[in-house]
Ligand SMILES: NC(=O)c1ccc[n+]([C@@H]2O[C@H](COP(=O)([O-])OP(=O)(O)OC[C@H]3O[C@@H](n4cnc5c(N)ncnc54)[C@H](O)[C@@H]3O)[C@@H](O)[C@H]2O)c1
């Protein structure tokens with residue numbers, strides 16, 4: 340099938356590459372010429388494990404190409420995936436300007452039946468807006484070309500995006516037009532391993548399903564974070580509590596890790612957008628308001644611990660910080676807790692030496708030539724003259740650190756572990772003063 344994917348970010352590029360990998364002819368469009376140039380030259384604008392290889396393979400096979408030409412893109416695929424960003428607007432609602440611009444470009448140039456697939460995370464009712472925008476552009480040029488609009492939200496996680504796309508738990512498709520349903524069934528047939536993963540529903544339910552999933556996951560995390568803070572005061576260990584409740588299949592093991600807050604490009608913005616959708620329709624989603632508020636508090640928990648240990652005024656203090664990305668295996672720092680932690684340390688007069696396996700370039704872009712922030716090529720090199728080590732992202736390479744180096748190179752052996760990577764008893768036995776999240 341000829342497929343167009345609009346937007347070559349984390350979702351668009353992964354979707355385009357995976358759809359090409361199962362034999363489709365995919366054209367990826369982006370309005371950012373710099374991104375397309377990188378892709379055309381064989382590079383990858385983002386860090387996502389396995390993505391480079393799959394892109395390279397499909398470009399070489401002639402199944403995957405890139406363009407900034409909106410007309411070519413609209414005329415290419417019978418399915419047109421919209422996978423552009425939907426960042427929060429000032430009022431918290433999802434800003435649909437990129438989605439609508441993409442839809443208009445399709446309407447301006449399409450010359451045959453098209454299935455327009457909303458893959459971006461968009462509020463309920465967006466398919467109607469996309470349909471109206473396309474219809475308006477067609478009407479302007481007197482075209483009666485037919486089209487369908489389908490909702491097909493994406494559930495991939497950064498860092499595991501290829502695996503998630505290739506072996507999805509479910510593929511949600513909101514569609515009403517039988518021709519569009521059949522096309523989506525054909526397109527996704529190669530991704531259905533041993534059972535049917537396609538869940539067909541009406542468009543509005545599909546749009547809401549995406550927000551429901553993210554809001555539920557964010558709720559679990561905020562619940563565990565609040566409980567961790569309570570556990571700490573009560574002298575209980577949240578890690579043991581996690582093990583105690585996760586074994587109940589009604590609760591399950593996933594997404595129960597307390598930490599220094601959830602970040603990324605999805606949970607914060609999607610929780611906000613769902614709250615906003617609720618209020619627009621007369622529903623005060625109190626639970627989600629609390630989820631969001633608890634997460635804001637949680638992003639400050641590590642600095643609160645640092646202040647309790649070193650005092651409110653951190654002038655002259657220097658901290659080693661491991662992990663800048665919002666989670667491991669990505670260079671994404673959108674809404675990353677590290678950003679809040681670093682700013683809060685600066686505010687109190689401290690300086691920071693940071694290490695991250697892949698996100699340091701992104702941090703340089705965000706912080707510019709900030710003199711209070713330096714970067715090290717290795718985790719150990721951040722430790723020299725630092726008052727304490729602060730761990731913000733649970734990269735695998737931090738799992739078995741060199742405790743001797745931590746003890747000898749820090750001014751005093753103090754560790755703040757924002758992801759509960761270590762057993763407090765073992766770290767303390769090493770002679771390191773240890774502060775985790777909710778560890779009794
Ligand atoms: N990142 C994730 O893990 C993830 C997972 C599931 C769903 N989503 C959702 O998918 C959507 C995309 O997210 P992302 O992280 O891939 O975004 P991103 O910011 O990484 O990429 C979006 C891309 O779209 C391009 N773009 C914007 N307007 C365009 C237009 N009119 N035509 C062509 N290209 C255009 C931008 O230049 C950019 O390259 C969002 O709605 C997001 O909520 C993201």
Ligand SMILES: O=c1ccn([C@@H]2O[C@H](COP(=O)(O)OP(=O)(O)O[C@H]3O[C@H](CO)[C@@H](O)[C@H](O)[C@H]3O)[C@@H](O)[C@H]2O)c(=O)[nH]1
Nearest residue numbers: 493494495496497560594595596598601602603605665666
């Ligand atoms: O037990 C947990 C699990 C995650 N997190 C944090 O939660 C955030 C989000 O993590 P994760 O969900 O793994 O990453 P994303 O790539 O943001 O993926 C989420 O958001 C995507 C975009 O909508 C969805 O497609 C995915 O299904 C959904 O998991 C990160 O800051 C994690 O550190 C915790 O604090 N505790």
